[in-house]
Amino acid sequence: MKQSSSVEDTLKSATERLTVSGSESPSLDASVLLCHVLDKPRSFLLTWPDKLLSIDDTQAFEQVLQRRIKGEPVAYILGQREFWSLPLQVAPSTLIPRADTERLVEIALEKAPQLPGDILDLGTGTGAIALAIASELPKRQVWGIDVKEEARQLAESNALKLGIENANFLCGDWFTPLEAGTQFALIVSNPPYIEKNDPHLTQGDVRFEPLSALVAQDNGLADIKHIANQAMGFLLPGAWLMFEHGYDQGKSVRDILSALGYQSITTYKDYGENDRVTVGQFSLCQKEK
Structure with missing residues (x-):
């Protein structure tokens, strides 16, 4: 079974894959999607870069990452976009x-x-x-x-x-x-x-x-x-x-x-x-x- 990856390694790999797919903001996309899966703020990614992801979190992240790699907007994946500081369902x-x-x-x-x-x-x-x-x-x-x-x-x-x-x-x-x-x-x-x-x-x-x-x-x-x-x-x-x-x-x-x-x-x-x-x-x- 594949060993769990750390937050840092997961973000690095995802960013590389999103760059290849043509994302205009690969690093940001990767961070936002991982925060969504982990239900954590972005500060968590910076504070705990060595934390290992669970198998469930790894699988869930791969699913949303694949959607973004295919071009689906992040807002549709998350079901939300902020506008005028208001969190809106989309x-x-x-x-x-x-x-x-x-x-x-x-x-x-x-x-x-x-x-x-x-x-x-x-x-x-x-x-x-x-x-x-x-x-x-x-x-x-x-x-x-x-x-x-x-x-x-x-x-x-x-x-x-x-x-x-x-x-x-x-x-x-x-x-x-x-x-x-x-x-x-x-x-x-x-x-x-x-x-x-x-x-x-x-x-x-x-x-x-x-x-x-x-x-x-x-x-x-x-x-x-x-x-x-x-x-x-x-x-x-x-x-x-x-x-x-x-x-x-x-x-x-x-x-x-x-x-x-x-x-x-x-x-x-x-x-x-x-x-x-x-x-x-x-x-x-x-x-x-």
């Missing part, structure tokens, strides 16, 4: 929350105090954006809508586990679950915005994520155009509409909002200095056109 039916999307939350929190009223997150997925905003603005009601019922249930479960009581989730296609006359002070969305032939769809973690949450027609702009047009019926005068979008779509989104009469249109960069979030302010004269 599932293959939803996108994995990403750090760049925190820029959308930051800008939403800057704009939200300008006008009282509820806040809407379209295409909420895990509920990441809605829950981040709701956690920072406990006196505001935040609504999240997703076309998938399983996503709505996941977002609702995340809210319950986090104890966030001012977040509400509905199932439907964009604005369809809302009653006529419902208005919001802020509408945010990270909609599908990738063009269907984009080569990134066959690379990295994206290969395992749902295409319906990634790809849009019309060079990736179809859903943004639809939301921007329909949002005019659900925004209070002076309210803000904001989108996360692709790094090369800033001008296109500005043009879409400008053509519809939105004001104070601005594009913000993400942490990598790429265009990532574009906002526009709704005016009453838009509705009168």
Whole structure:
């Protein structure tokens, strides 16, 4: 029978195998997965490098390691991803929350105090954006809508586990679950915005994520155009509409909002200095056109 390996040797071997498989963060992946199997913090790996793994732990680690070697995202293997310091359950039916999307939350929190009223997150997925905003603005009601019922249930479960009581989730296609006359002070969305032939769809973690949450027609702009047009019926005068979008779509989104009469249109960069979030302010004269 093979002798048990130490924590240090296990991490070294796993890191080498993940490097060969093409992981962009092999050492981190190995550490996170081993912590998950051992149910220990990362400090344990540093404190007890010579500790031998049990046979059960070795087998369990090999199983999750094989999944990562095949390219499955760590977040799906763990069933969890942190976003805005909130531990969120994730599932293959939803996108994995990403750090760049925190820029959308930051800008939403800057704009939200300008006008009282509820806040809407379209295409909420895990509920990441809605829950981040709701956690920072406990006196505001935040609504999240997703076309998938399983996503709505996941977002609702995340809210319950986090104890966030001012977040509400509905199932439907964009604005369809809302009653006529419902208005919001802020509408945010990270909609599908990738063009269907984009080569990134066959690379990295994206290969395992749902295409319906990634790809849009019309060079990736179809859903943004639809939301921007329909949002005019659900925004209070002076309210803000904001989108996360692709790094090369800033001008296109500005043009879409400008053509519809939105004001104070601005594009913000993400942490990598790429265009990532574009906002526009709704005016009453838009509705009168």
